[in-house]
Amino acid sequence: MPQELSLEELCRLYEQMCLIRLFEGQVQRLASTGEVPGFPHLSTGQEAVAVGVCANLSDDDMIFSSHRAHGHVIAKGSDPYAVLAEILGRQDGLCQGRGGSMHLVDAAKGVLGATGVVAGNVSLAAGAAWAAQLRGEGRIAAVFSGDGATGAGVFHETLNLASLWRLPLLLVCENNGYAEFTSREEHSNVAKVSTFAAPYAIPSRTVDGNDLLVVHEAAREAIGRVRNQEGPWLLECMTFRMAGHYVGDAQRYRSKEEMEAMKEKDPIVRLGRHLAGRGVPAQKLDGLMAGAKGRMEAIAERARKAARPDPATVLDYVYSAKLAAEEN
Amino acid sequence: MKITFAQGVAMALSEALASDPNVLMIGSGFMGLSPSARDLLNPVLRDYPERIFVTPISELGLAGAAIGAAACGQRPVVDLGTGSFILEAFAQVANEAANIHYMTGGQTSVPATFYSLAGIRGAGAAQHSGRMQAMLGQVPGLQVLAPGAADDAYGLLKWALLESQNPSVFLSHSLLFDETSEIVAGAAMLPVGKARIRREGTDLSIIASSIMVARALAAADTLEREHGVSAEVVDLRTIVPLDRETIVKSVAKTGRVVIADECPLSFGVAAEVAATLAERALSHLKAPVLRLAVPDVPIPYSPPLEAELIVTAEKIAAGALRVLGR
């Protein structure tokens, strides 16, 4: 029986989605002024997946993400300032500037990492789930990947292992129809990623990833079962990314009609409509968005001014502890 | 007590499993094709079934699983099989395990051990004769352990399983399985990152690791017996961390050096040792360094072809004489 989310809770989730949207907007803005090193990957348009899934996870649960991780990390509870500082390569960043956009880690919040390698985290997440299983504390691991990851052999190896060992692993596949610049139809005959889970008897569901309520409910069910030691689950969320593959991608491979259609399905707009329909005044919703906007602007200003790491520390953290030879 | 290299590996696995419940064994093919060596693992398989995982052939997936588990507090050792197979898992070993601590600004460590039955074992042809230590040494953040004798097989593996905070590749050489050493139960091992002088000498230094240690010692015996040459044999023990101090100190003493390595010659371990000497010991050298390594050739099957390429004790002795100008 699906539990109804309270209006208060829903508004909190709405606000979180707004924060992510605005966060990505700030990243895009800062990138355009040359203040972001490298090429960050934005999750604009995919907020409902991050928020809907992470709302069902605790700090003790672990998430792994892909190269498009900003939304997941914030939804899991990381401090947006530390996240943005990391993206800007500053000392205050989550990883003291060492990792950047594609290596966001916040161990205290169970964010065990983004990765720059497609499908790079899928088997790591299985390992984390395995550790959780061995410790028997009821924690689970979730990994967010894109539909492009299903082309990697390790994705299938991980399905095999997770099924064999009945790991407490939730695979969340954000099927946004594109692997980098290649549409799914071009690189796969398999439209739905959940098809791959079938031979291993891994339960799966394919849902509308732009409907926060649907995602939240599907995630709640899946996570409940995974936590109940029923083995791995695959949740496929059909969504789209409104920004390009990376900041700077002009998206010439997508038609104008496609881009227009996306606006209709904007997950924030849809949740807003739902809340309005349940009596939440427009003023309140606007206030939530405006509050998030103000917060993000302050964060951005602070992050831009944050100190950069000292080059003299470049060798720190290569190894976990001083090696014996160094101490002799 | 005297143990063989294979016994050392089995003992390290057994003692590690006994002393730390976080230690896991992924796979159980650590002893390759040797039936007697495989039997050594039977007690372990019998006593700790819940911590030993039979695996499909998925080096990539399994290496990644080991890394993920290690990042969450387990201490896994994963059998990646015959030397070259580590390349199946290279994406995880090099692109994930080695980078995590640095990329996270120090938050997460990965105490995973990748066990590799590496080296030219004889008639393995090009894909079953892998020597990966130089390639692996090029991955910042990855320790490369290359024991050359039974005492270090035991000590280094046990250290990797129980104490190391970083990912390690443990290079086991199947031709070393029957080599013996004395070990004293409970004695502390020489620290990781220190090379060991296996034989003291004055006329030249032979720098060796893994299978080359036994061959270097045999060459040193020949040199003394037949040519009155006193050769010092330096056992590197670990490729990363590399004990440059001991290498330089030895060559500063003897003035001449032969570097024996099983990797392909170019961009190899021997090259790194040679470069170190060029940078730090040039004034001590009475002759140019001599690298004896396997030529840059995929390993062929036929015995006379393979024999042509291998660095043997005879070649090491001949090289030593060359360096001595005889």
Added chain:
Amino acid sequence: MQRQDPAERVAAMLRIRRFEEQCIRLANEKRFPGHFHVYIGQEATAVTACEQLRAEDFIFSTWRNHGHLLARGAAPDRMMAEILGKSGGYARGKSGTLHIAVKGLGVPATSALVGGALPLATGAGLACKRRGAGISVVFFGDAALEEGAFYEAMILAQVWQVPTLFICENNSIPPEQRKRGQFTSSTLPAARLMDVPQSLQVKAEAVDGGDLEALSECFARLVAEVRGGGGPRFVEVRCTRWTGSFPLWPELPSGDWQLDWAFGGKPERADLATWIEQSDPLALYLKKIAAAKSLERSKVTAIDQRVKAEIAQAVRFALESPYPAAREAYENVWAGAKQ
């Protein structure tokens, strides 16, 4: 290479079996070092598959390649010399048993890694597609489905719609399940092995590896579909492992296979006798054609004598072939370089 004639089929299977027996004998005599793998018990698969292939087609195999290469037309003497590491071998001793390749027969490379050749076969299929001629066929074992490389190769083959036939020789099947049944494995949780390629949208089916005629019909149909531009296909050939393959190194329980065992005789070893009766594709075929009177027993005996003589000559050639000169170790690293 059409070999539908029973006499040719028997000869082809016997050629493989007698060749492999000599390998085991030579290994026991320490004539060549290293590990090796024999194809005894699976001969019908290679023979019937290769019947459908043309000169322009490609084959990929594994470390268990002798059967495939012989069925494809490789000369036993050059193969044996290669296995012994002699200069008369196809690679002048460089590959040994693990990597025997014969470019002229459409076997460009042989990988000894589980799943190693699967991506190669997809690439060869792509080349065939671009050329407008030929297909690629790859033989592999059930363990390859545990490797990421399998998925990657199949996914690509399907997306690119290449003319590649994936032949999985699953030799872990109990005899009563060869015609239909599950696949119980401790390392692959799929209920049926075919479910896996099917989930990748590659058409898949299963066939009894002990039934030569079923194999023949299956391969004829699948190769035609692949050749006709229907995209890749997957077939699980369900076999029961030969008893001599269970030890770490192959053994000949009860010595060389006796023709008599297909005509009522029994070897001493009970497990081998059971295997021959239930699972030996050669014995089962001989029994079938004897019942159908397609080939007289005396002719079968004559074929066996001829094949044995051919293999004996191959062994002599290999033993007498000189080892390559040591300097050859440096040759062939690079294509086009001066030797």
